[in-house]
Amino acid sequence: xxxRHIFYISFFSCALxxxxxxxYNINSSLEYCGYLSQRVFKQRCxxxxxxxxxxxxxxxxxxxxxxxxxYAAEDxxxxxxxxxxxSVMHFCRRIQWKNNTEFECLDHDKPxxxxxxxxxxHCFQFPLDYCVDLVQLCEVENHRKPVLPEIKENAILYAMRxxxxxxxxxxxxxxxxxxxLVIFALVYCAYKSIGNI
Numbered sequence: 301x302x303x304r305h306i307f308y309i310s311f312f313s314c315a316l317x318x319x320x321x322x323x324y325n326i327n328s329s330l331e332y333c334g335y336l337s338q339r340v341f342k343q344r345c346x347x348x349x350x351x352x353x354x355x356x357x358x359x360x361x362x363x364x365x366x367x368x369x370x371y372a373a374e375d376x377x378x379x380x381x382x383x384x385x386x387s388v389m390h391f392c393r394r395i396q397w398k399n400n401t402e403f404e405c406l407d408h409d410k411p412x413x414x415x416x417x418x419x420x421x422h423c424f425q426f427p428l429d430y431c432v433d434l435v436q437l438c439e440v441e442n443h444r445k446p447v448l449p450e451i452k453e454n455a456i457l458y459a460m461r462x463x464x465x466x467x468x469x470x471x472x473x474x475x476x477x478x479x480x481l482v483i484f485a486l487v488y489c490a491y492k493s494i495g496n497i
Contacts, residue, residue: 330421330423331423332424336397338396341381341395342374342394343390344371344439347441348365348366349362349368350365350437357430366385381395381457384458385460386459388414431456432448435449
C-alpha cells in the first residue's frame with residue numbers, strides 16, 4: 301500500500317472519528333415538553349437574529365445574523381416552537397416532534413425524518429419575553445405588521461447539527477472550527493509520520 305493510500309485512509313478515519321465523537325450530545329430539558337407531543341407545528345416565518353436582540357438578551361448560543369424559524373401549533377396558535385440556529389428543519393413548513401431531538405417534516409405525502417445530532421430543547425409553560433420579541437422580529441423582517449402574540453406555552457430549540465435522513469439523503473451541517481482544527485492537526489501528523497517511513 302502506498303503512502304498516499306495510508307494518508308487518505310488516516311484522514312478519512314480521523315474525520316469520521318471526530319464527527320461521531322462530537323455528535324449525539326443532546327442537552328435538553330424535556331420535563332415540561334409534554335405539550336409538544338402529537339402536535340403539528342406550521343412555520344410562520346424565518347428571520348435573522350439582530351444585534352439588538354443579542355445586546356438585549358445576551359444569548360450565548362446565538363450570533364448576529366443567525367437564522368431562526370418560528371412555528372405555531374396548528375390546533376392551538378398560542379403554542380409556539382422556535383427553532384434557533386440554521387438547520388434543515390427550516391426547510392420544512394410543517395413539523396412534528398417525535399422524541400428527544402427527532403422530528404418529522406410533513407410537507408410531503410411521506411414524512412421525512414429529521415434527526416438533530418447536537419441540540420438543546422427548552423420548554424416553558426408560560427410566555428417568555430424572549431419568544432415574544434423573536435416572533436415580533438420575525439414578523440417585521442417578513443414585512444408583516446408586528447402584532448403582540450398571545451403565547452400560552454413556548455419551546456426553544458438550539459440546533460447545532462442535523463441530518464435529514466430519508467430516501468438515502470443526508471444533509472450534515474458543517475464541522476465546528478474546533479473539529480476542523482483537530483482534523484487538520486491529525487492529518488498533518490499522519491502526513492509527517494508517513495514521510496518518515
